[in-house]
Amino acid sequence: MSLDDQIESALRRQPSDEPTYDEPVTALGAASGAVQPLRATTRARLRFRGRSWLAGLAALVALVAGIVAIGPRFQSSSTLVGAAPQQIQCRGWNDSNFSPDLLAGPGSAEKGTSEAAGALRQFVSSPYASGFPDHGWHLVEDAPNRLVFVARAQNGDAPDYVEVELNRGAPKGGQFTANGWSVGAYGSCTLRSVPPPGFVSALWGLDPAFPFTPGATELHILVDPETCTSGKAIAADRIQVGVAYVGALVMVTVAARPPDGAQSCQLTIGSSTPYVVKLDAPIGNRELQDGGSWPAETRASGGRVFVPATPTPTPSNWRMPTDCTGSIDATGFFKAASMSASYDVYCAVLPKGWSVATGDNPELAASAPLTVVYKGPAGETLTLEEGKFGEAAGAEVLRVGPEIGTGSFGDRTGTLGGSGGSYYVYTPPDGHAMWTASCTGMTPDDFRTLAAALIVVAK
Amino acid sequence: MLTDRAFAIGETVALGDSEAGNERALQLLYQRRSQEMFGFARRLGLADEDASDAVQETMLRLWRELDSGTDVADPDAWAFRVLYRLTVDNHRLRGRLRGLAERLRPPRAANDRDGLDGDPARRIDIDAVWQAVDGLPERQRAVLYLRFRADLPYERIGLALSISASAARGHASKGLASLRGRLTQEDRP
Numbered sequence: 001m002s003l004d005d006q007i008e009s010a011l012r013r014q015p016s017d018e019p020t021y022d023e024p025v026t027a028l029g030a031a032s033g034a035v036q037p038l039r040a041t042t043r044a045r046l047r048f049r050g051r052s053w054l055a056g057l058a059a060l061v062a063l064v065a066g067i068v069a070i071g072p073r074f075q076s077s078s079t080l081v082g083a084a085p086q087q088i089q090c091r092g093w094n095d096s097n098f099s100p101d102l103l104a105g106p107g108s109a110e111k112g113t114s115e116a117a118g119a120l121r122q123f124v125s126s127p128y129a130s131g132f133p134d135h136g137w138h139l140v141e142d143a144p145n146r147l148v149f150v151a152r153a154q155n156g157d158a159p160d161y162v163e164v165e166l167n168r169g170a171p172k173g174g175q176f177t178a179n180g181w182s183v184g185a186y187g188s189c190t191l192r193s194v195p196p197p198g199f200v201s202a203l204w205g206l207d208p209a210f211p212f213t214p215g216a217t218e219l220h221i222l223v224d225p226e227t228c229t230s231g232k233a234i235a236a237d238r239i240q241v242g243v244a245y246v247g248a249l250v251m252v253t254v255a256a257r258p259p260d261g262a263q264s265c266q267l268t269i270g271s272s273t274p275y276v277v278k279l280d281a282p283i284g285n286r287e288l289q290d291g292g293s294w295p296a297e298t299r300a301s302g303g304r305v306f307v308p309a310t311p312t313p314t315p316s317n318w319r320m321p322t323d324c325t326g327s328i329d330a331t332g333f334f335k336a337a338s339m340s341a342s343y344d345v346y347c348a349v350l351p352k353g354w355s356v357a358t359g360d361n362p363e364l365a366a367s368a369p370l371t372v373v374y375k376g377p378a379g380e381t382l383t384l385e386e387g388k389f390g391e392a393a394g395a396e397v398l399r400v401g402p403e404i405g406t407g408s409f410g411d412r413t414g415t416l417g418g419s420g421g422s423y424y425v426y427t428p429p430d431g432h433a434m435w436t437a438s439c440t441g442m443t444p445d446d447f448r449t450l451a452a453a454l455i456v457v458a459k
Numbered sequence: 460m461l462t463d464r465a466f467a468i469g470e471t472v473a474l475g476d477s478e479a480g481n482e483r484a485l486q487l488l489y490q491r492r493s494q495e496m497f498g499f500a501r502r503l504g505l506a507d508e509d510a511s512d513a514v515q516e517t518m519l520r521l522w523r524e525l526d527s528g529t530d531v532a533d534p535d536a537w538a539f540r541v542l543y544r545l546t547v548d549n550h551r552l553r554g555r556l557r558g559l560a561e562r563l564r565p566p567r568a569a570n571d572r573d574g575l576d577g578d579p580a581r582r583i584d585i586d587a588v589w590q591a592v593d594g595l596p597e598r599q600r601a602v603l604y605l606r607f608r609a610d611l612p613y614e615r616i617g618l619a620l621s622i623s624a625s626a627a628r629g630h631a632s633k634g635l636a637s638l639r640g641r642l643t644q645e646d647r648p
Contacts, residue, residue: 004635
């Protein structure tokens, strides 16, 4: 690697003297008045006082936060939530609802001769829109001064869609402008059915604690609202469920009212709410779908729990997240990461005394490297990095310590290196992912053993 | 090839007119960028607490902008621009000098791993490069951080630092050349 490459590679990494920044941005809601800075004894913190919508802003130190209790199981036959999505939206973007019919067929809005179509073409070919597709765009909102385009992403990674908003006229900030149109929002678009006013979308899955019984009229599910909940399960009485029976299809759609007060958007783990849906009739052999996502996702079919089709049979090395070392939170963490990522997510099975120290947002594992740090009883550390990073992202990586042979990262073979108690093993890239384990305070044999015992979390 | 991290992370980044859009974008901006904003402020010389305050103040100013109805379509560049201005505020001169002095101490010995975060695959050489960055002029430091650590293209760096894209590219080029010289010099016996 040339010196230039080494410098650029180093500049992309976090220097060791830069502490991890985990300060929350504090938000207080449900009050009116001006925004005021709040300075604590030793340092400033911000106190947002304003409209209730800000209550959902990331917050860890919630001075007047509503504490969300985990409610009892709640039976409901509510139909407040639309069961079949007449309108969909990019998640959370409540003022841009549109019919899913608008996404039918191959999009070609970018081929138009209008000034807006020209602006779209220029934008998607600009540095701002790196990774956006250059064709296949659908016009889903067509107001005189505002257009919204949606296209299917083509990189093969979740999320599946991207969006671009064009506003007529000159921008107020420094955003992209062309042909009299300026770009507003742009980025990924996770399509959801539109929740009722005051609610957010929620996804659900069958509760594994209750075997699916096609003849029963109670459906046990776990609900995951798509909002910040400080890592806690949302109260059951904030959940609304709609059930539609359409021919051979039963579609269950769930929405949730966000918890009151400031909520943390940091690690959201182990936060599903158990819920019991009362059905008018047994599901039987009909197809059971989650109507919250679009397209709807099948949960059961033919009287059996539906397992999504995969290009290859389920790998034999898949293990349940409960096998991972760590608390129940860690179990949720790895499950969330595994479901989010397109690659295999590994976790460690470690001797007594080890625990999970830190982990990145598992929901972002599809697009950001997943990092998990374990700490041992004598201060040892074991760090796993997984996903699109390093060589898998086309970057050169500096590794400290000589390469000393081959080692295993779970069922993968990699390169072992290091010295003086600090060792690493990294695999060659597999598609857009690679895997690295590293340690401190361990012997090479101990590290080699622990790295080889890593397991793949089932999706 | 560098990619737009705002897109790579998979979420909408621009701030729309809707309240939900604003909330979502604020959340995502903080999730995606707070570490880099903090590091950026430190790299420009702020002590840890001042850097943390600057990040918080930047978020507060962004919220105020949105609350007043202003469109902020490139929040990453906007945030780094505000942060940059905060860090060059004369009132923070003392803190900046203190923070910089702390980082200009002699480097650790190669076998001194105390205080590292335990990943032997990414340290020491990386730190030497960053230590050399600390000796560069402020504008070069800022551009190198935004280009490589924050993964911003030069067009957006220009927006953040209120300079042209070509000027940003020039600062990066000069900064890299200086780093090459300094690191090569350090390697000599």
